Amino acid sequence: MSTPATSDLSPEEQGAVGLGNPPVLADPKDTVLSARGLIKTFGRVVGLDGVNVDLFPGEVLSVIGDNGAGKSTLIKALTGALIPDSGQVFLDGREVHFRSPQDARSAGIETVYQTLAVAPALDIAANMFLGRERRRSGPLGSVLRMLDKPGMKEDAGKSMANLGIATVQNMSQAVETLSGGQRQAVAVARAATFATKFVVLDEPTAALGVKETGQVLNLIQQIKAKGLPVILISHNMPNVFEVSDRIHIARLGGCAGVITPKSHTPTEAVAIMTGATTLAKG
Numbered sequence: 001m002s003t004p005a006t007s008d009l010s011p012e013e014q015g016a017v018g019l020g021n022p023p024v025l026a027d028p029k030d031t032v033l034s035a036r037g038l039i040k041t042f043g044r045v046v047g048l049d050g051v052n053v054d055l056f057p058g059e060v061l062s063v064i065g066d067n068g069a070g071k072s073t074l075i076k077a078l079t080g081a082l083i084p085d086s087g088q089v090f091l092d093g094r095e096v097h098f099r100s101p102q103d104a105r106s107a108g109i110e111t112v113y114q115t116l117a118v119a120p121a122l123d124i125a126a127n128m129f130l131g132r133e134r135r136r137s138g139p140l141g142s143v144l145r146m147l148d149k150p151g152m153k154e155d156a157g158k159s160m161a162n163l164g165i166a167t168v169q170n171m172s173q174a175v176e177t178l179s180g181g182q183r184q185a186v187a188v189a190r191a192a193t194f195a196t197k198f199v200v201l202d203e204p205t206a207a208l209g210v211k212e213t214g215q216v217l218n219l220i221q222q223i224k225a226k227g228l229p230v231i232l233i234s235h236n237m238p239n240v241f242e243v244s245d246r247i248h249i250a251r252l253g254g255c256a257g258v259i260t261p262k263s264h265t266p267t268e269a270v271a272i273m274t275g276a277t278t279l280a281k282g
C-alpha cells in the first residue's frame with residue numbers, strides 16, 4: 001500500500017495518515033521513527049506480536065492499552081531498553097539497532113520512565129546535567145576536573161524558562177525538596193533539553209494531582225511547540241484526548257488500531273482497548 005509523502009499533505013490530511021486497523025503505514029523516510037513487525041516473547045508470553053508504529057514530525061502520539069497490553073515492552077523496544085526478537089526500527093528513515101538505552105540517548109531519544117530517574121540529593125541543575133556534566137574551560141576543567149556549576153545553573157534556568165516552567169525557579173534547590181509535580185517537571189525538562197529526535201514520557205502524570213497534571217500537559221504542548229515529537233504512554237483518557245494528535249491502541253501484544261481525538265470518543269477508545277469493539281479492518 002503506498003502512502004503519500006506527509007510533506008505533500010495539508011495538516012488535516014496529515015492527521016489522517018497512519019489511522020485505522022491495521023494503520024496505513026508510512027514510508028519511514030517521512031517519519032521521525034518507524035517500527036515494523038516488532039516481535040518480543042518472554043518464554044511463552046507474547047509481549048509484542050508484530051507491532052508497527054509511526055511517529056511523524058512534531059506530533060504527540062499516545063500509546064494506550066489495558067494492563068499487560070504491551071505498552072512498556074513496545075517503548076522499551078524503541079528506546080534500547082530491550083532488544084526485540086525480530087522487526088526493524090527506523091530513525092529518520094535509517095535503520096537503527098539500539099543495544100542499550102545509552103545507544104538511543106546518543107541518537108537523540110530521551111525517555112522519562114515511570115520510576116523517575118532523578119537524584120533527590122542533587123540540586124536541579126545537577127539533575128538536568130546528570131551524566132552530561134560540563135567541566136570548566138581551561139586547566140581548571142581539564143586538569144583539576146572542576147565542574148562548570150555556574151554555567152550549568154544558568155543553562156538549566158534558561159531551559160526551564162523556555163519550557164514555561166515557572167514553579168521551579170532556584171536551580172540550587174535540592175530535588176528532594178520539590179513537590180512530585182516539580183520533580184516530574186525537572187525530569188521532563190531534562191529530556192526536552194537534550195532530545196534531538198523525540199521524547200518518550202511513560203505515565204508522566206500517574207502520581208500527580210490535578211494542578212500538577214495540568215502543568216505536565218502544558219509541558220508536553222511546549223515540547224511539541226519546539227517541534228519535538230512526543231510519545232506519551234498513559235492510562236489517563238482525558239489527558240490523552242487533550243494532548244494527542246494520534247492514539248495507538250495496544251492490545252494483547254499487538255495494535256488494535258490507531259485513532260485520533262477527532263475520529264473517536266474516549267469511550268470508543270476504551271471499547272477498542274478492551275476488545276468490546278473492533279476497528280474496521282483497513
Ligand SMILES: Nc1ncnc2c1ncn2[C@@H]1O[C@H](COP(=O)(O)OP(=O)(O)OP(=O)(O)O)[C@@H](O)[C@H]1O
Pocket residue numbers: 042045046047065066067068069070071072073074250
Ligand atoms: N521481563 C518480562 N518477563 C516476562 N514477561 C514479561 C516481561 N515484560 C513484560 N512481560 C509480559 O509481556 C506482556 C506485556 O507487558 P507490558 O509490561 O509491556 O504491558 P503494559 O501494557 O505496559 O502493562 P501495564 O499497563 O500494566 O504497565 C505482559 O503479559 C507481561 O506480563
